[in-house]
Amino acid sequence: MGLPFSFAHFFGLATEHGPAIAEMYRQNFKPSKYLSEPKVNVALQVLCAETEEDAKRIGASRNLSRVRSVQGIREGVPPIEEALAYEYSPQEWAYLSQMKQSYIDGTPEQVRDKIEALADTYATNDLGIVTICYDFADRVRSYDWWRMCLGWRHHRHGDGGFEMVDEATRVIKELDVVVITQDVPEHGLISGDVGTVVHCYKDDEAYEVEVVAANGHTVALLTLHSSSVRLKQGWEISHVREHGPVLEGARENRELADAYATNDLGIVTICYDFADRVRSYELVADVFGMDKQDD
Structure with missing residues (x-):
């Protein structure tokens, strides 16, 4: 028993016993020249899509393929339309219902929660992900959805191989998009604002971060401690808001227009640069929503 152990959780008839089997392996493990301590890997059947309905639709091909395989019918994974039109017998549906208990299908958030729960149940982070569907593009999108939601990304080795890297814990690099995690009132920035790393200081203790408005102008270029920023995650949505300090002077012009009850204003700006x-x-x-035209 001095070897790693891998358990296929997606074989639905045995999943309820999986954690107990993994624990039995750990208890009976004996160190060997190959391995000094037990190592458990769990293989999961995962199908991730933008919506729960899409996941069910795409998964229909895998479901029919599974039922046919136990009947000795080896015809590969059928098209989605064929699978959706198939009428299951009561016996087939009973078998499929039991098998589906071991599948992880759903939205990125649903898949993330189920994967993390199973990782806790098996007490391991060594997971193998299997996705079976008819369209290869759907398979690629599934991998992209769940890896982004878990905060993982592909990392290419020098030898051409790949590994999955935890996006939430990897080292921040130049040109990474980061989220500011603390308010910076002197620059009018709040927690959740997004910037780009333009320089990494020694030992990654601090970063030079540029925050740019939608019009392309730099709002702030500031040095932030590593505890004040984090990497932006792939599943997060950027939020748009007005930046107070930049707009303050322009708002005063708008208030003057209201005070004079006119929109016929002449703007003069005198400065060195x-x-x-x-x-x-x-x-x-x-601010006024005017088109900028060359005179």
Whole structure:
């Protein structure tokens, strides 16, 4: 018993005994020249899609293929339309219902929760993911959905191989998009704002982060401690908001327009740097929703 142990959780008739079998392996493990301590791997059948309905639709091909395989029919994975139109007998449906208990199908969030729960149940993070479906593109999308939701990414080795890397714990690098995790009031930034790393300081203790507005102008270029930023995750959605300090002067112009009851305003900007003058005009134009045209 001095070897690694892998358990196929997706064989539905045995899944309820899987954790007990893994624990039995651990209890009876004896160190060998190959392995000094027990190592458990669990193989999971996963199908991840944008919606639960899509996951069920795509999974129909795998379900019919599974039923046919136990009947000795080896015709590969059928098209989705054929699988959806198939009428199961009561016996076939009973078998499939039991098998489906071991499948992990659903949205990225549902899949993430189920994978993490099974990892806890088996007390291992060594997981193998299997996805069976008719369309190869659906399989690729499934892998992309669940790996992003778990915070993993593909990492290519120098020898051309790949491994899965935990995106949440990997080292931040230049040009990575990061999320600011603390308010920075002196720059008008709040927790959740997004920036780009333009420089990594020694030992990754701090990062130079540039925050850019939608019009392309730099809102802030600041040094942040590593505890004040984290990598943006693939499943997260960026939120749009107005940046107060940038808009403050432009809002004053709008208030003056209301006070004079007119929209016929002439804007004059005097400063040393011509580039600063141009940026000032562009910010005012953005706030008022005016098109910027060359004179």
